[in-house]
């Protein structure tokens with residue numbers, strides 16, 4: 001037909017045009033400003049690069065960068081911590097599980113000690129609930145509203161351990177020296193994961209934490225110390241959500257557990273500040289652990305099992321004095337620059353009170369397993385705060401620092417939880433986001449053909465799709481076919 005191009009010519013034109021565009025994109029990309037951590041350039045949200053957002057540079061307020069944290073976590077911290085928390089010393093946690101909410105005594109949720117949302121009459125509670133117990137009976141599940149995953153398994157190896165010094169923590173609400181109503185829980189039997197606890201009760205706790213005790217920043221009035229409190233809580237919140245998403249009840253009927261990418265994306269990955277706060281909290285707690293190294297090295301890890309206890313001590317030392325950690329991130333967070341100025345002591349008291357309130361709020365958590373991990377992790381944070389801020393100077397630490405066994409257990413288990421979350425965010429971040437958009441089937445495969453070409457020619461991560469960079473997000477297809485080249489390809493194939 002006159003004027004009609006042959007398929008070969010048509011292909012030649014298409015390929016030529018694409019190569020020209022590709023070169024143009026490569027040039028603009030090299031000269032264009034880098035996308036910030038927030039995924040913004042010139043203060044405009046950049047939708048097209050959302051899925052390739054990269055965390056780089058120093059973690060805010062810390063002395064270590066994202067890449068180093070990821071590298072150290074992968075090579076040193078995560079493997080050591082995973083082993084450490086399995087040892088007898090670190091796997092039993094003493095906790096008061098009976099909730100005794102001081103803030104809203106009439107909240108029906110909290111009378112139901114083991115329930116997430118059901119309202120059972122008082123007489124349905126087994127009497128043994130009110131006392132420390134050693135094992136979970138089937139009766140205990142009456143109030144679980146079909147959610148046995150929310151109950152704590154109290155099965156315990158009776159060879160627990162001998163006590164340490166009994167000192168109270170000024171940062172937390174529970175009197176750790178009070179053994180009444182305390183029970184020991186094997187943490188290995190009770191992983192932090194999805195429990196079905198959601199809705200107004202859970203929301204009320206988070207709202208109370210954020211609105212009354214650590215207001216969200218940025219806010220002009222907030223000083224650095226207050227921002228730090230907010231970031232610690234937000235980082236912990238991120239970590240809890242990540243564990244929920246990482247170990248989720250995907251299908252109740254078949255009891256299928258697995259990763260919920262959508263939840264991870266919706267709650268964490270699409271909020272860079274939540275990811276950043278997670279890294280911050282990790283470094284903050286890591287700094288507390290390394291600051292207390294002398295103390296932790298000589299602590300008694302005695303559970304009556306000499307072989308296991310020696311292993312525990314050796315693992316602790318390996319972690320504290322790891323040469324890679326010391327070389328790459330010797331000071332994860334610098335606490336010395338805080339509480340300066342005249343108002344320092346007053347401010348410290350104020351923040352201590354706020355943190356104690358947060359700690360007390362854990363007694364209002366209406367799901368037992370969530371309460372267990374909430375209390376453990378808040379005690380872990382309180383212990384980090386105590387190490388960093390309740391003792392003046394590294395030189396006095398050896399003499400003045402007194403930790404309870406339970407505080408050390410909470411501290412290390414918290415560090416392990418944060419380490420798991422950082423690892424998951426690092427590994428899953430991009431793939432979960434891309435999977436949400438229906439672009440990839442494998443975690444790292446670049447789905448867009450231009451990304452593949454990009455990877456061949458350039459070092460470093462490819463932009464999400466070079467054509468998108470050029471044209472902006474207006475070309476986004478609602479079908480998840482976000483790469484324009486894919487769409488051109490699809491329409492050519494249809495012809």
Ligand SMILES: Cc1cc2nc3c(=O)[nH]c(=O)nc-3n(C[C@H](O)[C@H](O)[C@H](O)COP(=O)(O)OP(=O)(O)OC[C@H]3O[C@@H](n4cnc5c(N)ncnc54)[C@H](O)[C@@H]3O)c2cc1C
Nearest residue numbers: 193194195196197198202205206234237238244274370374
């Ligand atoms: C102490 C505690 C422990 C819990 N443990 C578990 C558990 O082990 N398993 C389980 O299944 N459920 C647990 N929950 C419930 C869980 O955290 C959620 O509340 C629930 O899954 C409902 O989630 P959501 O989507 O409504 O948002 P939520 O996670 O409840 O968040 C509420 C609001 O807080 C803000 N927000 C969310 N994340 C952040 C962040 N990282 N930084 C700053 N702001 C943020 C957002 O505005 C959000 O809408 C726990 C709750 C609490 C209070």
